[in-house]
Amino acid sequence: MKNFLIADSENLHIIGLRYTLKKFVKAANLTVVSSKDELLNHLGKYKVEYLIIDPNNIFLFYEDDFKHLRMTYPSCKIIILSHFKNKQTVNSFLCDNINGFISKDCQEQTIFDALYKIENGERYLCPKTLNGLIDVLVLPTSDTNEKLTFRECEILKQIAQGNNGKSIASELFISIHTFRTHRKNIMKKTGRHTTPELILYAIEKKII
Incomplete structure (x- = not known):
């Protein structure tokens, strides 16, 4: 039995999400809350x-509250299901180790894809949110990617898509040791030192 907590106040979206979860998750226990107090109370109990x-x-729910949720309930997988507005709307996904970000106008299959990847230890940023984020970012200069080799760009693209090291190595027919060497070089060249920072860099430079 998987326990899902839906925190939202839009009834039509809640109805659609409940239907979708029941369809894709055979043993799903669903609870809905519409306020911050109800949310924290349920998570505490x-x-x-x-x-x-x-x-x-x-x-009264703020971005900083995600930090509290992640620290207090580390085993709880958190998925933001919201309309994309600007690049600030995915800050928590990148910086607070949120497991997934899905646009509210996505298809049912997107939710299934997200749950599948997250259940297998990956993070998920839906295509609509990713494309929206790209559209609002400043275009890179002509020499943006000169310092990265073709292979490094390939690997960075895979990282930005949420793939883990093992799957990237398998996809590119390289060893996990070679992948780690490339990732180390990418971090050194870009000045980014964490996976969220690499994802943001790849989005900013349109390496996708």
Whole structure:
């Protein structure tokens, strides 16, 4: 039995999400809350495997609250399900180790894809959110990617898509040791030292 907590106040979206989760997750226990107090109260009393939240629809919920949730409930997988507005809307995904960010106008299959990847230890940024983020970023200069080799760009692209080291190595027919060497070189060249920073760099430079 998977315990899902849906934090939202838009009834139509809640109805659609409940239907989708019941369809894709055979044993799903679903609870809905519409306020920050209800959210924290439920998390404090019950074990929740998945929190699916639209922070824009929870009164008095702020970006800093994600840090508290991640620190207090490290085993709870957090998915933001919200409309993309600007690049600030994915800051928590990149910086606070949120497990997934899905646009509210996505298809049912997108939610299934996200749950599958997250359940297998990956993070997920849906294509619509990723494309929206790209559209609002400043275009890179002509020499943006000169310092990265073709192979390094390939690997950075895979990292930005949320793939882990083992799957990237397998996809590119290289050893995991070679992958780690490339990743180390990419970090050195770009001045980025964590996976979220690499993802943001790849998005900013359109290496996708």
